Amino acid sequence: MEFLMTYGWAIIIILLAIAALWLLGVFSPSVPTTCQIEAPFNCQDLVIEADSINLKISTGRQINGQLSSAEVNEESCTFTSTQLDDGQTTYVECTGLNLEEGETVVGTIKLSYSRPGGLTHSVTGELSGKALKENLVISGELDDVSLLVNSGTGDSGANLTVNSVDGIAEFTIEMPGAEFSQFYDINNLNIDTNIYDTLEIKYKETLLGADSCIHFSLDYMDPNVGIWTDVFGWTDPPNTWTTNTYDLKTLFPGITITGLRFAFSDFNSDCASTYQTDVEYLRVYKS
Numbered sequence: 001m002e003f004l005m006t007y008g009w010a011i012i013i014i015l016l017a018i019a020a021l022w023l024l025g026v027f028s029p030s031v032p033t034t035c036q037i038e039a040p041f042n043c044q045d046l047v048i049e050a051d052s053i054n055l056k057i058s059t060g061r062q063i064n065g066q067l068s069s070a071e072v073n074e075e076s077c078t079f080t081s082t083q084l085d086d087g088q089t090t091y092v093e094c095t096g097l098n099l100e101e102g103e104t105v106v107g108t109i110k111l112s113y114s115r116p117g118g119l120t121h122s123v124t125g126e127l128s129g130k131a132l133k134e135n136l137v138i139s140g141e142l143d144d145v146s147l148l149v150n151s152g153t154g155d156s157g158a159n160l161t162v163n164s165v166d167g168i169a170e171f172t173i174e175m176p177g178a179e180f181s182q183f184y185d186i187n188n189l190n191i192d193t194n195i196y197d198t199l200e201i202k203y204k205e206t207l208l209g210a211d212s213c214i215h216f217s218l219d220y221m222d223p224n225v226g227i228w229t230d231v232f233g234w235t236d237p238p239n240t241w242t243t244n245t246y247d248l249k250t251l252f253p254g255i256t257i258t259g260l261r262f263a264f265s266d267f268n269s270d271c272a273s274t275y276q277t278d279v280e281y282l283r284v285y286k287s
Helices: 002-023
Strands: 034-037 041-048 052-059 065-072 089-095 104-114 120-130 136-138 149-153 159-165 168-176 181-186 198-207 215-222 227-235 242-247 259-265 272-285
Touching: 034 041, 034 104, 041 104, 041 120, 052 104, 065 089, 198 215, 227 242, 227 259, 259 272
Parallel strands: none
Antiparallel strands: 034 120, 041 052, 052 089, 065 104, 104 120, 136 272, 149 181, 159 168, 168 272, 181 259, 198 242, 198 272, 215 227, 215 259
């Protein structure tokens, strides 16, 4: 009893300090998402998902030949192209995994290739990272409207506000009878359409005034072109919850999307009304 009275508080303080360090992640250090491989290849990108590992591999200069096999941790993987040319890019996918969100993965890469009329060569590399949640790069409800950046208007005379209500992004537009267009953007994205092949949006329109004349579109930014382009073009949003799904790999093959934009316009109809577009979620994922 005397021992507990003397050292009890010290023991409690030590336990609290250990608990605080555990919550701060000191005992679970972060693992960077990285990959590297021997020449003549370069590992440009790595995505670890719940059920697969995806690698973006490019070749160096002055090489041509055939890629014959790819392995991660001695498990065979598929790849999009066997032909090796200067600067050629291929995507290696290893499936059949069952990872938990945040689970650490450390592994080895092995690629085998041959030059015309030559022998088969093998190179190795390493990868590490943590598994993403549910194969999603943009996920869940739009409850953090701070992600949406007001990028300005094409015309003046209307007021557009966005708020989060029960996890739904509500775009409310008050139309005083003047020309109007306005945009809200999600920037700093890195959506490789060779990996993330599906975009899904759930939305509807709620008319708060006498008439609706607002049109809505969803656009994407392709840095190779430098302009905003339609995922789907101007449309009058439905008045009931509607889910639209788009095949990114088919519609926009081989690009990296760096931004998504919600665009609104009255097409110069100068209507006077108030209307609301609700977006419950916007998801981009690998199907």
